[in-house]
Amino acid sequence: METAGYVDGAFVKGEGARFIVENPSDETIVAEVAGLSAAQSGAAIAAARRAFDSGVWSGLTMKQRAEPMRHYAEALRKRADRLAELAVAEAGCPVSSTVMGAQVHAPLRMADEIVDMFLALPEIEDNGLPLHERVNPHFVVQSLKRWTPLGVVAAISAYNVPFYTAFWKVVPALMAGDSVILRPNPLTPLSAMVFAEAADEAGLPAGVLNVIVEAGLDGGQLMTTDERVDLVSFTGSCAVGVKVAQQAAPTLKRLVLELGGKSAQIYLPDAVERAVSAAASVCLSHAGQGCVLGTRVFVPEAAKAKVLEGMKAALAPTKIGPASDPATQLGPVISAAQRDRCEHFTRAAVAAGGTVVCGGKRPEGLDKGYYYEPTVLDLPDNTNPAAQEEIFGPVIGVIGYRDLDHAVEMANDSKFGLSGWVHGLDKVQSLEVGKKIRSGAVNINGAVMSSHASGGGVKMSGLGRERGVEGLREFQMLTTFNIGG
Structure with missing residues (x-):
């Protein structure tokens, strides 16, 4: 597998270390991958930043993004059989398991639901000031909340349900108007390229979605430290989540961390x-x-x-x-x-x-x-x-x-x-x-x-929420407008 990335609207051959994707059922080789280099990862971040700042996607209204996102959802659904094959081959999920629903069918169903939920969310909301603060002897003031696209999102997904954990980062972020760099777990990287294939088919603007497949940590570390990234959404272990938070701290990135549990x-x-x-x-x-x-x-x-x-x-x-x-x-x-x-x-x-x-x-x-x-x-x-x-x-x-x-x-x-x-x-x-x-x-x-029902952790289980209105709002920037006259 020479094509191991999607950068600035083009599939690219990896220039980094080669690695093996193994079938955990029998230890056979599912694919040999040439991962992206650190320079290629940097190019993906640059493309995402450039696309966001240009307004080619972030500058559209929510309604304008809805139609191409529905095309994107359909392009993902066309690849359902491939996703099921990969859930078995690279993740080792039994083909008859009920968990196959979470691996493939649930996220594909949810794609259009995310579009509909965003369309139902108000872009402008009143801040609910009491009357005596709205009207005084000197002026009348209105206080509003405005929700807009946040910026560049670094999405780092897990190996257990690789498509699902990536899906709930990629699709909401795109619908919110953000640009995305997706980096899958090296144990289960193949399903991540489905997001790129669907973006290419749906005609999403270049740089809006980028995919980094790599063997090591260089790309992931760059995604969590680079000042051009605004939010890191990570699903994985507590130990790695702590490292992600430490790496993101110097640039005060927003974090959504869905980490471990002992329920x-x-x-x-x-x-x-x-x-x-x-x-x-x-x-x-x-x-x-x-x-x-x-x-x-x-x-x-x-x-x-x-x-x-x-x-x-x-x-x-x-x-x-x-x-x-x-x-x-x-x-x-x-x-x-x-x-x-x-x-x-x-x-x-x-x-x-x-x-x-x-x-x-x-x-x-x-x-x-x-x-x-x-x-x-x-x-x-x-x-x-x-x-x-x-x-x-x-x-x-x-x-x-x-x-x-x-x-x-x-x-x-x-x-x-x-x-x-x-x-x-x-x-x-x-x-x-x-x-x-x-x-x-x-x-x-x-x-x-x-x-419609969000989840998220407290204590060492993480920060922020995924799914639900709370999860969608994670990918947006909130600005308060106070307008007097």
Whole structure:
């Protein structure tokens, strides 16, 4: 794959280091890529800045951008089959998994929804001054908020759902009138070129969308430090998110950081039988590689043994295998390093007093590929390393609570705060428990994947919001106008 970038309206051959994109199911080579050089990354940033400042896209009205963005959305949808193939080949998502909806179908559906949502947002809003501030003996004043395009957006996406995480940076930023540089994770870079192909087909102006595919960090570091970039939107680990924030600090860039999670699932006593299903819902969701998955399960202490027994039985018949096999329920994690991480935290959990109820090792008979058995850990308390650190694999921990106050206390005893879950037949009590969880999102007896519902983290889970009105406004600049007379 020589064409590994899209800069200033043209597909370019990479002049940087070559690297391999590997299929995590069998370790075969999906593609060999010549990445972009640092100079080419700089050219992409320059093109984005030039396009924004020229007004060729940013100077259009929201209605004027809507038509080409609908063409862009259609061009993306035409590539649905290719995106599904790449989700299997480079990300290792099982072809029959429900997560394929998030990989491909949900974002493609959301493209037109983003256009419609922006068109419904007012460009000008009143600031709501009280009457005595609007009218005084000297003048009458009006105070307004005006929303306009922000500037150049550096979009850095994750490997677990590569198209989806890039999509919610690229499409809202473009519709807002910004110029974008997209840099995918080197483990899953191929789907990023679909954004470029669609932009080329839809006739978006040169420089408005640029794509940097690279093996190393040079392009990403330039995107987070260059003064020509106005916002960095990053999805990934907390450790890298901190580095992104540090690199962006000298130029005070706006940041949207969707980072790690260690989400709690609290099962009320009246719904404890539902807890058994949590093991499969977490471990079999793209091998547990989801930042919002409820990997800490809290149940009443008296029910814990029965829940663990049920989880073990539920996971026993799990079909583990290549993502391309329609019968596969649990595919690989993304890399050998990620499989090692699962092993490390399983050992750490046991060393700290935990017990492996099932799984906890590499499956037999799969010599190639990065597989780890679905693993349930009996954790003595919330201080266990497997309860405090994000593992990002098919590993779930179960912890007993004395009462609901104790459950909430443990749920909030975490450096993360991305999502949370409460399950209970008593809807009023479930809501009251959910209101006490300190997290960017709380799901009570259900969840949604919607353009209209935003998500985001607190504490080490990040800054800012994605999706919803709040997520769209991240890509706009707010100016207050005070007009007297």
